[in-house]
Amino acid sequence: MAQTLTARVWREYPQRYRLMANKDKATGDVYFPPRLVTPGNLNAEFEDVQLCGKGKVATYTIIRVAPTPFADLSPYALAVIETEEGVKFSAQIADCRIEDVKIGMDVTFEFRRIYEDNEASVIYYGYKAVPA
Amino acid sequence: MRDVAVIGIGMTKFGELWEKSFRDLFVEAAKGALLDAGVDKLDSMYVGCMSSGLFVGQEHVGSLMADYLGMTPIPAVRVESACASGGVAIRQAFMEVASGMSDVVLAGGVEKMTDVDGGMATYALATAADAEYEGFQGATFPGLYAMMAHAHMAKYGTTSEMLAHVAVKNHANGNLNPLAQFPAKITVEGVLGSTMVADPLHILDCSPVTDGAAAVILAPVELANKLGITPIKIIGSGMATDTIALHGRADMTTINAAKVAAEKALAMANLTIKDMQFAEVHDCFTIAELAVLESIGVFEPGQAGPATVDGATALDGSFPVNTSGGLKSKGHPVGATGVAQIVEIVKQLRGTAENGRQLKNVTRGLAQNMGGSGGSSTVHILEVA
Numbered sequence: 001m002a003q004t005l006t007a008r009v010w011r012e013y014p015q016r017y018r019l020m021a022n023k024d025k026a027t028g029d030v031y032f033p034p035r036l037v038t039p040g041n042l043n044a045e046f047e048d049v050q051l052c053g054k055g056k057v058a059t060y061t062i063i064r065v066a067p068t069p070f071a072d073l074s075p076y077a078l079a080v081i082e083t084e085e086g087v088k089f090s091a092q093i094a095d096c097r098i099e100d101v102k103i104g105m106d107v108t109f110e111f112r113r114i115y116e117d118n119e120a121s122v123i124y125y126g127y128k129a130v131p132a
Numbered sequence: 133m134r135d136v137a138v139i140g141i142g143m144t145k146f147g148e149l150w151e152k153s154f155r156d157l158f159v160e161a162a163k164g165a166l167l168d169a170g171v172d173k174l175d176s177m178y179v180g181c182m183s184s185g186l187f188v189g190q191e192h193v194g195s196l197m198a199d200y201l202g203m204t205p206i207p208a209v210r211v212e213s214a215c216a217s218g219g220v221a222i223r224q225a226f227m228e229v230a231s232g233m234s235d236v237v238l239a240g241g242v243e244k245m246t247d248v249d250g251g252m253a254t255y256a257l258a259t260a261a262d263a264e265y266e267g268f269q270g271a272t273f274p275g276l277y278a279m280m281a282h283a284h285m286a287k288y289g290t291t292s293e294m295l296a297h298v299a300v301k302n303h304a305n306g307n308l309n310p311l312a313q314f315p316a317k318i319t320v321e322g323v324l325g326s327t328m329v330a331d332p333l334h335i336l337d338c339s340p341v342t343d344g345a346a347a348v349i350l351a352p353v354e355l356a357n358k359l360g361i362t363p364i365k366i367i368g369s370g371m372a373t374d375t376i377a378l379h380g381r382a383d384m385t386t387i388n389a390a391k392v393a394a395e396k397a398l399a400m401a402n403l404t405i406k407d408m409q410f411a412e413v414h415d416c417f418t419i420a421e422l423a424v425l426e427s428i429g430v431f432e433p434g435q436a437g438p439a440t441v442d443g444a445t446a447l448d449g450s451f452p453v454n455t456s457g458g459l460k461s462k463g464h465p466v467g468a469t470g471v472a473q474i475v476e477i478v479k480q481l482r483g484t485a486e487n488g489r490q491l492k493n494v495t496r497g498l499a500q501n502m503g504g505s506g507g508s509s510t511v512h513i514l515e516v517a
Contacts, residue, residue, distance in 0.1 A: 012264060033265060059286070059384060061278035062331040063270060067258055068251035070270040078275050080379040088379040090269045103286050114268065126268065 009122065016126035019051040019109060021087060030085040053109040054132065055083035062098045069115045077101045081109075081129055095130040106132035133230040137356040137363030138514070140169025140349035141475045146463030147313040149343040154188045154244040155200045161345035161468075162201050162240050169349040170359060175234035177201075177208040178224045180217035180241035181467035184210075186256035188244050197240070214260035215416060217241060218346070218470025219371070219501030219510030225350045226369050226512075235355055240347035241472070243465035253341050257466070260504040262377040274338050276378045276505040277417035278330035283384040284419060285332070288434030292332050296323035297440045298418035299336050299460055305447060306457020308489035313342050313463030337418040342463035346471035348478070364478050368403070368513035370396030378505040387420075387427040389509035390500055394428035397498075397511040405429040408513070409494045410451065410480065412473035414502035415458040421445075424500055425453065428511070447489060455480060455489050470501035470510060481516040 014020035015033050022034035025045045029038065032051060038044040060079035063070070070076070077093040079101065093101055094112060107129035114124045142164025144157050152160070158179065166172060179197050184190045193210035213220045218241030225239035245253055258267045261276060284290045300320055306312035323336040356363035372392035375381055381388070398404060405428060413428075415421035422436040430451060431439050439445065445453035456462050456476035459469055477497040479485045495516050502509045 016268075058379075059279040059283040061275045061282065061333075062328075063272055063275045064327075064331070065250075065254065065272065065274065065329045066270060067255045067267075067272055069255075071251060073270065076270060078269060078271055078279070080279055080384065090266050090271055090377065090379050092269055103282065115270070124268070 009124070017111060019053060019127060021049050021051050021085070022046040023049045030087050032087045032089055051083050051085055051087065055081040055107055055129070057093070057101065057103055057105045057107060058082045058088055059103060060093070060101050062101070069117065073115070079129065081107060092128045093130070094128045108132045134232055135353040136226050136229045136350055136366045137353045138348050138366065138474065138478050139351045139356045139359065139361045139363065140165040140171070141478050142168055143311055143346040143472055143475045144344050145311050146342050146344035146465060148246045150246065152343065154184060154190060154242065155196055157244060157343060157345040158197050158240060158242040159200050161242070161347040162197070162238055165238065165347040165349050169361065171236055171349060173236065174203050174206050174238050175236050176206050176228060177203065177238040177240070178221040179208065179210045180221035180470060181210050182212060182214050182217050182243060183256045183259065184244070186252070186259065188247050213508045214503035215414070215464070215466040216470055216501045216503035216508045216510055217467040218472070219499070219512070220470070222348070222470060222474055222512060223369050223371055223510055226366050229350045229352060235351055237350050238347055239350060239471060240345060241468035241470060242345035243467040244343050245341045245465060246343050250341070266377050272330060274330040274333050274417065277419050278333045279378060280384055280423060280505065281332050281419035284423065287385050290422065290434070290437045292324060293320060294422070294437030294441055295332070295337055295418040296320040298415065298421045299323050301440065301446050302415060302454050302458040302460040305455050305489055306461025308487040309457045309462055310486055312457045312461050313340055314461050315457070333417055333419070339416045339459035339464035342465040344463055344465035344468050344472070346468045346475050348471060348474050362482065363517060364481050365515050365517060366512055367515045368397035368401035368511070370394060370400065370511045371509065372396065373508050374506055376504065376507045385423060385433070387423050387502065387506040387509065389506050390424050390502060390511065391427040393509045393511040394500065397513050401513045403513065407496065408498045409496050410455060410491055411453050411498040411500065412456060412458070412476050413453055413500045414469070415454055415460050416464060416502070418460070420502070421453065421458070424502065428500060447491070452491055455485065455491060470499070473499040473501060474512065474514070477514045481514060
């Protein structure tokens, strides 16, 4: 499953490492990952914003049958987190017993190892949520 | 637009068909549809297929299948919309015949999923989600629908027992379908006691990994009449999209793409959902059947679970759903599924559904096919004149 081009990895650093989003200057709507256009407005103007890294679990699951790159991690909690900026995105929840994960629980984001591609000798990093 | 009819259907057995190749599966279904229609020439062909590249290392599927069906040099193209690829093939063929551009068009679907191991199959299927923002985080398809299920439970009080009833009902129907992959009857206790895949979904809440193919032949209604075939008309076709990621939806309990596709198909047919008599819907997971039935308006939000427990969607219920056994029991070769749904609707409207699963006095049915976690959906409405 080697799919490693250097550009493919570093292109995503601002989002994966620093939670960089963008904000529609006219409406104040925040997008993560950043968008080039918004629904209904091809000429939207944006400014970069960094998410504060705090949010709540909107829904979750415990993955017990994992895709190959995540097999060693299984079982793990995966959630949709709604951040204080009103953005929703998916992330694993770490540092927490899987039976303690609940809808509505407060989380913060941390920089973590996501998985290793042994074939390509690359370790992928990004964000995971942990209990606040 | 011209009136379009289904004049032929064909389908392979669904299952772990290790002795059959990707191309042979498609040709078997397509040959069946051609023989059923009594035609030996095609003007063009659409092949629904989600991920032959990852499953069997083969792209350029239009050429391959036209070649092995003995139909070169007709135009043939593979269409992809994840698990809605088959429904999109139907829609493309419908538009080509309705437009007057072609008379006899084959819409088929095929997937060969068991040439790779389970981890690779899970990975291949996960490419129908947002690869950088769901797949990268370790999301799987059972996981995405599990998150939909937890949201549905929190909002409406839906229970694991209600979900299990969907599986039990669909296996009871699949028990009567000679082409089904897993025709065994199951129980609510059996579902709840089965291995957890992604909480709250057990393995018996999930559709299986399947090899299989299905095909239909579409033609103008006048041509069907000339050939002496009772035309099963496609009177509505709709397709819609939604955010690729589940997390992009304002309401993670509704499948808006299915809702909009159904509205479009019903508007084309000049009918309402109340005019539908039965349906095949995309039950890739038990929660999907409930969410879709609520999204397309068969039941109010939160009511599909209780209605299923009450038997409303069973073979003898007020609105039978997935008489074929659905993806759950019949199997889910992803690219073929949308076409196999049309095959079942046509069988029901012809009165030829096997083994006592034939519905009485039905003249109109709906098929809903879905890609990813609801990022795309097609709806078709069929009627026997």
